[in-house]
Amino acid sequence: MSVVRIEHVYKDYLLGDQKVQALKDITLSFDPGVFLAIAGPSGSGKTTLLNLIGCIDTPTSGRIFINDQDVSGRTADELADLRNRTIGFIFQTFNLLPVLSAAENVEYPLLQRADVTKEERQRRVEYFLDIVGLAKFADHRPNQLSGGQRQRVAIARALAVLPSIVLADEPTANLDHKTGEEILNLMKKINRSFNTTFIFSTHDKRVIAKADRLVRVDDGEISALGVRSESRWSLARNRRSTDVVAQNQQANN
Ligand code: ADP
Ligand code: MG
Numbered sequence: 001m002s003v004v005r006i007e008h009v010y011k012d013y014l015l016g017d018q019k020v021q022a023l024k025d026i027t028l029s030f031d032p033g034v035f036l037a038i039a040g041p042s043g044s045g046k047t048t049l050l051n052l053i054g055c056i057d058t059p060t061s062g063r064i065f066i067n068d069q070d071v072s073g074r075t076a077d078e079l080a081d082l083r084n085r086t087i088g089f090i091f092q093t094f095n096l097l098p099v100l101s102a103a104e105n106v107e108y109p110l111l112q113r114a115d116v117t118k119e120e121r122q123r124r125v126e127y128f129l130d131i132v133g134l135a136k137f138a139d140h141r142p143n144q145l146s147g148g149q150r151q152r153v154a155i156a157r158a159l160a161v162l163p164s165i166v167l168a169d170e171p172t173a174n175l176d177h178k179t180g181e182e183i184l185n186l187m188k189k190i191n192r193s194f195n196t197t198f199i200f201s202t203h204d205k206r207v208i209a210k211a212d213r214l215v216r217v218d219d220g221e222i223s224a225l226g227v228r229s230e231s232r233w234s235l236a237r238n239r240r241s242t243d244v245v246a247q248n249q250q251a252n253n
Contacts, residue, residue: 001031001032001067001068002029002030002031002032002065002068003030003031003032003033003034003066003067003164003165003197004028004029004030004053004064004065004066004165004197004199005028005029005030005064005065005068006026006027006028006029006052006053006062006063006064006065007027007062007063007064007065008025008026008027008061008062008063009023009025009026009027009052009059009061009062009063009064010023010024010025010026010059010060010061010062011023011045011048011052011057011059011060011220012060021220022045022048022220023045023048023049023052023059023220023221024220024221025062025221026049026062026221026222027222028215028222030197030199030213032164032195032197033191033195033196033197034197034198034199034212034213035187035188035191035198035210035211035212035213036197036198036199036200036211036212036213036214036215037200037201037202037207037208037210037211037213037214037215038050038199038200038201038202038215038217039201039202039203039208039214039215039216039217040201040203040216040217040218040223041203041218042203044217044218044219044220045217045219045220046169046170046201046203046217047169047201048220049201049217050167050169050199050201052064053066053165053167053199054083054087054089054165054167055071055074055079055080055082055083055087056083058072058079059072066082066086066087066165067086067164069082084109084112084113084161085113085161085163086163086164086165087161087163087164087165087166087167088157088158088159088160088161088163088165088166088167089158089166089167089168089169090151090154090155090158090166090167090168090169090171090200091154091168091169091171092169092170092171092173092174093174094142094147094150094151094153094154094174095154096142096150096153096154096157097142098141098142098143099141100141100142101138101139101140101141102129102134102137102138102139102140102141102142102145102149102153102156103125103126103129103138103139105142105153105154105157106124106125106128106129106153106156106157106160107121107122107124107125107160108157109157109160109161110124110160110161113161124160124162125138125156125160126138128156128157128159128160129153129156131156131159131190132152132153132155132156132186133152133186134149134152134153134156137149146179147174147175147176147179148175148179148182148183151171151172151175151179151183152183152186154171155183155186155187155190159190159194159196163196164196164197165196165197165198165199166187166196166197166198166199167199167200168187168198168199168200168201169200169201170200170201170202170203171183171184171187171200171202172184172202172204172207173202173204177206180204180206180207181206181210184207184210185210187200188210211226211228212227212228213225213226213227213228214226214227214228214233214235223237224236224237
C-alpha cells in the first residue's frame with residue numbers, strides 16, 4: 001500500500017491569458033511512515049504539489065490516490081471530508097487563529113467532526129499539547145508565544161485529527177536555525193513514535209539533511225529522487241533515466 005500515489009499529474013494556472021505550467025508529468029508514490037522532503041527553489045512547484053496531495057486543489061490532469069483511494073474527480077465536499085479525516089497541515093506562517101488560545105487552536109479542526117465528542121476533543125488537545133511540550137501554555141494566545149512555540153501549536157493541531165499524513169509547507173522558513181532544527185527534530189520524533197507520514201517542503205539544505213527521502217523539483221518537474229541511509233544519500237538524478245544513480249552522494253553537495 002502507498003499512502004500517496006501520483007500518476008502523470010499536471011497542474012496549470014491561468015495568469016491573465018498566460019498559462020503557467022506549475023507541475024509537469026509528476027509520477028510518485030510514497031510508503032506509509034515516510035519522513036520526506038520536497039526540495040526545490042522558490043517557484044519550482046513545491047506548494048502546488050503539497051496542495052494537490054492535501055486535496056486543497058485538484059490537478060489539471062492525472063490522478064492522485066490517498067491511501068489507495070482515487071481522489072480525482074471528487075466533489076469539493078467529498079474532498080473537504082477526506083481532508084478533515086486524513087490530513088494535517090502545517091504552514092510556514094503557522095496560520096493560528098489569533099483570538100483563540102493554544103488549546104482552542106488545537107481543538108478547532110475537531111469541531112467540524114461530528115463523530116468526535118467534547119470529552120474526546122479535550123483529551124486529544126491535552127495529549128498533543130503535551131507531546132509538543134506546551135502543556136503549560138494551553139491558555140496562551142498566539143501573540144503570547146514565540147515563533148517556535150506557535151509552530152508547536154500548529155503541529156499539535158495537525159496531529160489532533162489523527163491524520164495518516166501531515167503536510168508541512170516550509171515549516172521552518174520563518175524560524176531561526178536553532179528553532180527550525182528543534183521543530184524538525186520534534187516532527188521526526190512524532191514520525192518515529194506514531195509512524196505518521198510527514199511530507200514537508202523546503203529549500204534549506206540543513207532541513208533536507210533531516211529527511212529520509214527526498215524529491216527534488218525544478219521548474220515543475222522531478223529532477224532527482226533520494227533515499228538516505230545513515231548519513232548518506234543515494235540520489236537518482238533525472239528520474240527518467242534511472243540508470244543514472246549517483247551512489248552515496250552527500251545531501252549537501
Ligand atoms: P514553490 O512553492 O516551490 O515556491 P509554487 O508551487 O508556489 O512554487 O509555484 C509554482 C509556479 O506556479 C510558480 O511559477 C508560481 O508563480 C505559479 N503559481 C503558483 N500559484 C499560482 C496561482 N494561484 N496562479 C498563478 N500562478 C501560480
Ligand atoms: Mg511555496
